[in-house]
Amino acid sequence: MTRLQLYDKIRDKESFLCVGLDTDIAKIPKHLLKEDDPIFSFNKQIIDATHQYAVAYKPNIAFYEAQGTKGWESLEKTMDYIPDNIFKIADAKRADIGNTSAMYAKAFFERMNFDAITVSPYMGHDSIKPFLEFERKWVIILAATSNSGSLDFQHLLVEDGSESLHERVIRKSSEWGNKNNTMFVVGATRVESLVNIRRLIPDHFLLIPGVGAQGGDLHSVCHYGMNSRCGLIVNASRSILYADSSPNFAEAAGTEAKKLQVQLAQYLQNM
Amino acid sequence: MTRLQLYDKIRDKESFLCVGLDTDIAKIPKHLLKEDDPIFSFNKQIIDATHQYAVAYKPNIAFYEAQGTKGWESLEKTMDYIPDNIFKIADAKRADIGNTSAMYAKAFFERMNFDAITVSPYMGHDSIKPFLEFERKWVIILAATSNSGSLDFQHLLVEDGSESLHERVIRKSSEWGNKNNTMFVVGATRVESLVNIRRLIPDHFLLIPGVGAQGGDLHSVCHYGMNSRCGLIVNASRSILYADSSPNFAEAAGTEAKKLQVQLAQYLQNM
Numbered sequence: 001m002t003r004l005q006l007y008d009k010i011r012d013k014e015s016f017l018c019v020g021l022d023t024d025i026a027k028i029p030k031h032l033l034k035e036d037d038p039i040f041s042f043n044k045q046i047i048d049a050t051h052q053y054a055v056a057y058k059p060n061i062a063f064y065e066a067q068g069t070k071g072w073e074s075l076e077k078t079m080d081y082i083p084d085n086i087f088k089i090a091d092a093k094r095a096d097i098g099n100t101s102a103m104y105a106k107a108f109f110e111r112m113n114f115d116a117i118t119v120s121p122y123m124g125h126d127s128i129k130p131f132l133e134f135e136r137k138w139v140i141i142l143a144a145t146s147n148s149g150s151l152d153f154q155h156l157l158v159e160d161g162s163e164s165l166h167e168r169v170i171r172k173s174s175e176w177g178n179k180n181n182t183m184f185v186v187g188a189t190r191v192e193s194l195v196n197i198r199r200l201i202p203d204h205f206l207l208i209p210g211v212g213a214q215g216g217d218l219h220s221v222c223h224y225g226m227n228s229r230c231g232l233i234v235n236a237s238r239s240i241l242y243a244d245s246s247p248n249f250a251e252a253a254g255t256e257a258k259k260l261q262v263q264l265a266q267y268l269q270n271m
Numbered sequence: 272m273t274r275l276q277l278y279d280k281i282r283d284k285e286s287f288l289c290v291g292l293d294t295d296i297a298k299i300p301k302h303l304l305k306e307d308d309p310i311f312s313f314n315k316q317i318i319d320a321t322h323q324y325a326v327a328y329k330p331n332i333a334f335y336e337a338q339g340t341k342g343w344e345s346l347e348k349t350m351d352y353i354p355d356n357i358f359k360i361a362d363a364k365r366a367d368i369g370n371t372s373a374m375y376a377k378a379f380f381e382r383m384n385f386d387a388i389t390v391s392p393y394m395g396h397d398s399i400k401p402f403l404e405f406e407r408k409w410v411i412i413l414a415a416t417s418n419s420g421s422l423d424f425q426h427l428l429v430e431d432g433s434e435s436l437h438e439r440v441i442r443k444s445s446e447w448g449n450k451n452n453t454m455f456v457v458g459a460t461r462v463e464s465l466v467n468i469r470r471l472i473p474d475h476f477l478l479i480p481g482v483g484a485q486g487g488d489l490h491s492v493c494h495y496g497m498n499s500r501c502g503l504i505v506n507a508s509r510s511i512l513y514a515d516s517s518p519n520f521a522e523a524a525g526t527e528a529k530k531l532q533v534q535l536a537q538y539l540q541n542m
Contacts, residue, residue: 022370022371024374060367060371060374062365062367062371062372062374062375062378063371063374065374065375065378066374066375066377066378066382067382068343068347068378068382068383069340069343069344069347072339072340072343073340076339076340091367093365093366093367093391093394094333094364095364095391096331096333096362096364097416097417097418098418099293100293100331100333100334101333103295103331103333103334103336103337104333104336104337106337107333107336107337107339111337111338111339112339120364120366120391120393120394121393121423121424122391122392122393122413122416122424122425123364123391123413123416123418123420123421123425124418124419124420124421124422124423124424124425125419125420125423126418126419126420127418127420128420142393142394145368145393145394146368147368147369147394147395147397147398148395148396148397149394149395149396149397149398149399150394150395151395152392152395152396152443152444153392153393153395153436153439153440153443154393154394154395156429156430156436156439157429157430158427158428158429158436159427159428159432161430165424165427165429165436168424168427169424172423172424173423
């Protein structure tokens with residue numbers, strides 16, 4: 001999916017919501033456990049109930065790997081089930097030396113048809129570039145993440161002290177690709193960093209986790225993070241997936257997703 | 272496996288060689304492709320031919336994921352096949368927010384019985400700590416990697432300029448665990464960094480990739496990197512796995528592994 005197609009999708013649906021599929025077998029409603037593939041059954045109903053409010057889905061790969069081969073099957077089935085015109089993000093936080101990143105790219109872009117993958121910048125350019133060789137595919141590079149550990153290294157001042165590590169990461173890595181194949185992760189809890197980030201990359205899309213269960217502030221995110229083509233994808237996972245633990249979980253998830261979509265639509269009004 | 276058990280193993284085998292199982296279906300001998308599970312067949316023969324010379328195996332997870340569900344099965348079978356008393360490293364370069372790292376830990380430590388996993392430090396303490404909650408399991412944190420992209424961020428000076436990012440990573444993250452559950456990755460091409468690294472962590476094990484195909488210098492690595500309990504695990508992948516592409520590949524791999532073991536044994540003589 002291209003940047004303009006994604007923007008069109010956002011306008012059509014009046015939404016820039018991404019639903020994170022962090023599907024935890026220990027948290028899904030108990031009645032699903034008797035099904036052949038409880039994780040896929042759960043995802044299927046969540047997708048049915050939320051797809052009209054979302055422009056993207058983001059399976060969190062760890063939750064599938066924790067189930068071994070069976071989990072990988074659930075992931076493949078989920079990918080086949082997500083409608084074609086929705087942006088699909090592998091939340092995988094990968095990146096390794098070149099020949100290895102090429103293998104991860106193959107796994108997520110060729111074998112499973114994800115549109116994008118989250119990657120860690122620590123190993124530098126040759127760990128990211130193999131992902132950028134795929135047409136119409138995206139890397140989403142970790143910049144300023146939402147968790148408390150992000151303060152350990154990402155906000156350290158580097159070199160002459162004129163910028164922080166995550167700013168250097170953005171400045172440097174935005175040159176490896178461009179606004180048409182690179183996004184950055186900025187946690188909703190890192191609003192104070194958004195102004196500088198937008199100065200560095202006015203046109204790139206940002207993936208914003210941390211709204212919802214992690215407590216980020218949507219209004220500030222939109223105020224400081226949006227650009228003329230929206231430029232944001234806001235992710236919510238647990239607040240939607242686990243809105244209700246009864247057999248009505250999907251309906252509750254749909255209600256929660258719609259609530260967020262209505263909020264997001266307001267920020268799109270003047271676009 | 273504990274640190275002392277690992278050291279005992281190194282003395283017994285007169286080796287600190289790790290064989291990297293970066294098994295690429297495009298590179299294995301053609302006659303294996305008619306087998307049910309060519310990747311496992313290849314690994315099985317490589318393990319048979321090299322296990323007496325190696326203290327560790329390190330499957331590179333990307334190469335298995337690139338084959339989808341089938342690749343995950345090959346990985347599980349390979350893990351079952353590696354002898355119990357050999358240290359097993361998941362080269363996965365994972366780490367994410369806490370609840371997600373906990374899932375990766377479950378995948379690699381519980382479901383597959385790896386002894387260790389390589390992790391990226393960019394997201395900080397809460398992305399690493401879930402792995403440290405498992406007894407007798409290890410994290411191996413990326414510090415100064417062997418690839419050219421490592422120069423993009425890992426060697427930047429941080430804060431007052433008194434240390435580089437990878438030194439800060441080592442200093443900070445060595446406090447999250449200890450020498451009994453934490454190792455660091457230092458590429459064999461980064462010998463100039465080893466002196467300072469050993470000043471920061473005299474007792475920790477270092478995992479050293481980049482000897483062999485990537486061209487690192489074994490003598491310098493041992494000279495600057497060894498400590499009184501060896502303190503090194505040296506990895507070779509491609510130079511062993513693909514020493515020969517004929518049906519005699521396993522014998523050639525064994526010869527190559529033995530050649531390295533004989534070299535390594537010399538450095539252990541005074542221990």
